[in-house]
Amino acid sequence: MDWSHSLRLVAPEELLSVASLVLLLGAAWARCARDARAITWLAVATLAACAVMVAPTAFTAARGPEVLAFGGLFAADAFAAYAKLLIYAAAGASLLVAPAFFEKLRAYRPEYPVLVLLAVAGMGIMVSATNLLTLYIGLELNSLAAYVLAAFLKDDDRSAEAGLKYFVLGALASGILLFGMSLTYGFTGTTSFTGIAAALQGGVSTGALFGVTFVMAGLAFKISAVPFHMWTPDVYEGAPTPVTLFFASAPKVAALALTMRVTLDAFGSQVAAWQQIVIVAALASIVVGALGAIGQTNIKRLLAYSSINNVGFLLIGLAAATPAGAAGMLVYLAIYVAMTVGGFVAVLMLKDAAGNQVEQIADIAGLSSHRKVLSACLAMIMFSLAGIPPLFGFWGKFVVFQAAVDAGLLPLAVIGIAASVIGAFYYLKVVKVMYFDEPVMKVTGQSNWIHQALLAASALFISPAGYLLTKCLGGLAAAAVAALLHAA
Amino acid sequence: MLNHILSLMLLVPLLGAAICLFVDAKAARTVALAATLIDFALGIVLWNQYEVGGPRWQFQESAELFAGFSWKLGIDGIALMLIELSVFLMPICILASASIKKRVGEYMAAFLLMETLMIGVFSAQDLYLFYIMFEAGLIPMYLIIGIWGGADRIYASYKFFLYTLLGSVLMLIAMLWMVHEAGTTDIPTLMEYNFPVEAQKWLWLAFFASFAVKMPMWPVHTWLPDAHVQAPTAGSVILAGVLLKMGGYGFIRFSLPMFPEASAHFAWLVFALSMIAVVVTSLIALVQHDMKKLIAYSSVAHMAIVTVGLFAFNVQGLEGSMIVMLSHGLVSGALFLCVGVIYDRLHTREIDRYGGLSINMPKYALLFMLFTMASVGLPGTSGFVGEFLSLAGIYQVSSWVAFVAGTGVILGAAYMLYLYRRVAFGEQKNADAAAMTDLSAREVLMLAPIAAVVLWMGVYPESFLAPMRQDIATLDARLSQAKPEGDAKLTAGKPKAAAAHEEPAQHGGAH
Numbered sequence: 001m002d003w004s005h006s007l008r009l010v011a012p013e014e015l016l017s018v019a020s021l022v023l024l025l026g027a028a029w030a031r032c033a034r035d036a037r038a039i040t041w042l043a044v045a046t047l048a049a050c051a052v053m054v055a056p057t058a059f060t061a062a063r064g065p066e067v068l069a070f071g072g073l074f075a076a077d078a079f080a081a082y083a084k085l086l087i088y089a090a091a092g093a094s095l096l097v098a099p100a101f102f103e104k105l106r107a108y109r110p111e112y113p114v115l116v117l118l119a120v121a122g123m124g125i126m127v128s129a130t131n132l133l134t135l136y137i138g139l140e141l142n143s144l145a146a147y148v149l150a151a152f153l154k155d156d157d158r159s160a161e162a163g164l165k166y167f168v169l170g171a172l173a174s175g176i177l178l179f180g181m182s183l184t185y186g187f188t189g190t191t192s193f194t195g196i197a198a199a200l201q202g203g204v205s206t207g208a209l210f211g212v213t214f215v216m217a218g219l220a221f222k223i224s225a226v227p228f229h230m231w232t233p234d235v236y237e238g239a240p241t242p243v244t245l246f247f248a249s250a251p252k253v254a255a256l257a258l259t260m261r262v263t264l265d266a267f268g269s270q271v272a273a274w275q276q277i278v279i280v281a282a283l284a285s286i287v288v289g290a291l292g293a294i295g296q297t298n299i300k301r302l303l304a305y306s307s308i309n310n311v312g313f314l315l316i317g318l319a320a321a322t323p324a325g326a327a328g329m330l331v332y333l334a335i336y337v338a339m340t341v342g343g344f345v346a347v348l349m350l351k352d353a354a355g356n357q358v359e360q361i362a363d364i365a366g367l368s369s370h371r372k373v374l375s376a377c378l379a380m381i382m383f384s385l386a387g388i389p390p391l392f393g394f395w396g397k398f399v400v401f402q403a404a405v406d407a408g409l410l411p412l413a414v415i416g417i418a419a420s421v422i423g424a425f426y427y428l429k430v431v432k433v434m435y436f437d438e439p440v441m442k443v444t445g446q447s448n449w450i451h452q453a454l455l456a457a458s459a460l461f462i463s464p465a466g467y468l469l470t471k472c473l474g475g476l477a478a479a480a481v482a483a484l485l486h487a488a
Numbered sequence: 489m490l491n492h493i494l495s496l497m498l499l500v501p502l503l504g505a506a507i508c509l510f511v512d513a514k515a516a517r518t519v520a521l522a523a524t525l526i527d528f529a530l531g532i533v534l535w536n537q538y539e540v541g542g543p544r545w546q547f548q549e550s551a552e553l554f555a556g557f558s559w560k561l562g563i564d565g566i567a568l569m570l571i572e573l574s575v576f577l578m579p580i581c582i583l584a585s586a587s588i589k590k591r592v593g594e595y596m597a598a599f600l601l602m603e604t605l606m607i608g609v610f611s612a613q614d615l616y617l618f619y620i621m622f623e624a625g626l627i628p629m630y631l632i633i634g635i636w637g638g639a640d641r642i643y644a645s646y647k648f649f650l651y652t653l654l655g656s657v658l659m660l661i662a663m664l665w666m667v668h669e670a671g672t673t674d675i676p677t678l679m680e681y682n683f684p685v686e687a688q689k690w691l692w693l694a695f696f697a698s699f700a701v702k703m704p705m706w707p708v709h710t711w712l713p714d715a716h717v718q719a720p721t722a723g724s725v726i727l728a729g730v731l732l733k734m735g736g737y738g739f740i741r742f743s744l745p746m747f748p749e750a751s752a753h754f755a756w757l758v759f760a761l762s763m764i765a766v767v768v769t770s771l772i773a774l775v776q777h778d779m780k781k782l783i784a785y786s787s788v789a790h791m792a793i794v795t796v797g798l799f800a801f802n803v804q805g806l807e808g809s810m811i812v813m814l815s816h817g818l819v820s821g822a823l824f825l826c827v828g829v830i831y832d833r834l835h836t837r838e839i840d841r842y843g844g845l846s847i848n849m850p851k852y853a854l855l856f857m858l859f860t861m862a863s864v865g866l867p868g869t870s871g872f873v874g875e876f877l878s879l880a881g882i883y884q885v886s887s888w889v890a891f892v893a894g895t896g897v898i899l900g901a902a903y904m905l906y907l908y909r910r911v912a913f914g915e916q917k918n919a920d921a922a923a924m925t926d927l928s929a930r931e932v933l934m935l936a937p938i939a940a941v942v943l944w945m946g947v948y949p950e951s952f953l954a955p956m957r958q959d960i961a962t963l964d965a966r967l968s969q970a971k972p973e974g975d976a977k978l979t980a981g982k983p984k985a986a987a988a989h990e991e992p993a994q995h996g997g998a999h
Contacts, residue, residue: 383627388623388624388626388627388653389619389620389623389624390620390621390624394620394623398556398616398660399556401660401661401664402556402664402667402668405661405664405665405668406664406668410661410665413661413664414658414661417657417658417660417661418654418657418658420657421650421653421654421657424649424650424653425646425650428630428646428649428650431630431631432634432642432645432646435631435634435635436634436635436641436642436645467553467554468553468554470554470555470556471554471555473555474555474556475555
């Protein structure tokens with residue numbers, strides 16, 4: 001085994017680990033908010049450096065044996081690189097918006113960027129995992145950091161509750177996942193994805209099928225697909241908003257990329273064993289996500305249901321079980337990250353005159369009369385989430401449905417898209433409240449330039465101008481999927 | 489410039505919309521009027537340069553900008569006429585928006601965006617580009633109804649949005665399947681492509697779901713009266729004038745040429761729904777107390793004549809349907825404007841609050857009568873040409889359908905004349921209605937051009953038929969493979985052999 005080669009391949013994860021430890025050390029000496037800010041900027045710089053390190057892999061479509069590290073435990077291929085770029089971008093956004101939010105509550109601590117970096121390192125391992133054990137290490141590293149992040153506002157009961165809830169249910173899901181992994185190992189005799197794929201080539205035994213099912217259930221929890229979604233609204237509502245932004249974007253990308261690798265690579269030879277599960281989870285997520293959102297009065301909970309709904313659409317691409325479906329998912333993921341970041345940044349910008357956060361939908365009534373740009377951006381994000389052209393959110397739905405139709409899953413596509421109309425209802429509700437209702441003039445606080453810049457960037461991405469990126473995004477996604485399936 | 493005139497026509501209102509967002513109310517009105525007038529001028533250039541009898545697709549342009557679809561534009565005569573209708577009505581809509589006082593910049597931006605999207609729908613030659621334009625119109629229209637609409641605007645805006653969206657997404661799935669099967673997104677190619685007959689039926693139903701809602705056909709028409717009544721005047725004009733035509737355009741561009749067998753197979757469904765629509769909605773219109781609602785229901789009835797004509801599978805029916813669409817676009821738009829004129833003065837749409845307006849508003853009464861007559865289908869107006877051709881076309885297929893659809897004309901005369909009598913004739917019941925002033929110069933400027941075109945189309949429809957003739961003939965040829973057998977069994981009559989100077993020839997022939 002060539003250690004130097006392997007270490008070169010995991011360089012981004014090494015940098016993240018070392019940086020988080022060094023910053024943790026630095027945090028011990030941090031005294032004031034300014035130090036915490038400095039550490040945040042250093043963390044952002046680390047993420048940027050990591051992005052520079054992985055970008056060439058994504059653009060050169062690297063694949064094959066030379067991207068495998070540590071004897072096939074870890075793959076730094078184009079697929080992982082694509083997912084990592086999205087993860088870094090989302091994590092960077094959640095770092096950038098944090099100081100302003102926490103400082104208002106006098107709760108900003110330098111541990112926040114450290115925990116985010118650790119979670120990102122875990123996610124990097126997740127998306128590169130080509131072995132059940134690597135997978136588990138990455139998943140747990142990410143999850144443990146995430147539990148703490150959810151409870152980051154120590155004085156806020158809701159935040160503590162969110163952390164505890166996330167931890168208990170997350171631990172249960174990890175248990176289910178481990179159980180599935182042990183069954184898979186027991187019936188295939190290996191933990192390596194390539195080995196599992198080879199062992200399942202001939203057919204899937206009942207025991208292995210149980211293994212597949214349990215692994216899928218554990219993963220469904222991590223991506224918050226119905227019926228394992230119950231924690232999502234509570235955790236998203238309770239966690240501090242920058243953390244919610246983080247949860248809704250980066251770990252979703254990581255968990256979905258991981259799910260893709262497990263299903264298309266390890267279980268890729270037995271599509272029939274998991275396709276039904278994915279189809280049911282996809283439709284259930286779309287419908288439950290849409291229906292659940294209708295009654296919500298808190299905008300963070302609404303966005304939580306919206307993320308469940310979006311996972312359903314993403315899973316439609318997975319259900320197709322074709323390269324086009326996987327590429328569609330990756331394109332959708334990029335657009336989803338932009339919409340989620342934009343959505344939560346807009347929520348962060350909703351402040352009353354005293355600078356406190358406004359989270360009730362009723363409180364943003366008539367927002368368009370006094371905060372034109374903010375409400376226009378939020379309306380764009382809502383229409384985009386609903387998948388209405390010409391906004392870019394439509395393109396994400398379009399590519400996954402195209403893959404599903406091409407794969408012959410017509411009933412799935414028809415039911416899924418018809419259910420998307422239910423979803424449109426509550427997205428319209430937000431627009432209605434902002435534009436049609438009488439102003440209550442509650443949201444009058446100003447927000448800082450970082451929020452504005454992030455919102456502008458995501459709004460520009462999801463605007464019709466985003467279509468000019470379709471070729472580039474599609475090319476990157478296709479290369480990533482080629483790398484993923486090449487390993488199989 | 490001519491190579492990119494369609495892109496230019498899309499760009500002008502879009503730029504105008506962007507400017508309107510950043511300027512004050514007065515400037516926004518000027519910018520909007522200027523942008524629509526420039527587009528109207530471009531529309532005239534387009535019509536002038538359109539070569540009648542030339543290549544089927546003209547002003548084509550194409551750019552590979554996106555993955556999976558491309559920026560491909562081009563028009564035939566049918567699209568040309570509908571684009572002309574759009575650009576003609578838009579400046580009038582802007583003029584009609586003088587009573588809008590709140591958020592003028594955003595209002596004008598929404599309208600200009602609508603114009604871009606409408607022209608985009610009619611000129612798109614790429615299936616997905618068409619879909620994007622078709623669907624995107626929901627956003628500005630939702631905002632127009634919801635922000636500037638009447639009392640019950642929120643319910644109406646939701647209903648409009650969700651109804652139309654549900655229809656359209658099914659069409660999207662059908663489009664995805666078609667592209668998968670045919671391997672192209674090019675609309676002209678798809679129009680020649682023969683899909684398997686079984687598949688055609690499903691595809692036809694999916695497209696029908698979308699176009700029937702847009703059209704709107706009974707029983708999915710219920711969004712229309714709500715949306716029309718609640719929308720501001722200019723919004724109603726655009727809805728009735730152009731947006732409804734997207735449904736008809738969809739049938740003539742997609743359903744008929746792409747799925748001819750399925751169209752023949754489901755023609756009975758269209759006929760049945762249309763016959764119900766003609767009778768039911770006409771009767772509903774007869775009992776309305778709200779002027780806008782009455783005109784909205786009459787729109788449904790007129791659109792049913794369009795669908796009947798489209799599925800007659802012959803040239804007369806198709807031409808008639810196109811003329812009814814153009815005529816209805818002008819006439820119902822004008823009628824909504826007429827309602828808007830008196831609504832601006834008295835702020836009510838109750839028919840009973842008016843009466844005897846011909847006494848104090850003679851100019852108004854004159855124009856209103858012209859449009860009423862055009863809606864009824866009086867010879868000499870555009871309504872007659874379209875309805876006559878449509879009914880003549882359908883008569884060749886089914887005399888029963890022609891009979892029932894024909895009652896629509898009679899019922900149409902009943903409810904329109906009844907409306908006119910209550911509003912314009914009779915005694916002046918209410919002092920405030922009697923005190924209303926006649927049309928202002930701006931209002932005359934809005935209504936007079938429409939009146940002129942209505943008469944032009946009624947007296948010399950050839951101007952409007954000529955650009956479409958070749959395209960409709962092509963479509964008819966395409967449909968002939970699936971043409972159902974009619975019950976009329978028309979045979980051309982034998983020329984009477986009587987003229988004296990022809991006798992020698994006949995004589996010679998007998999030997």
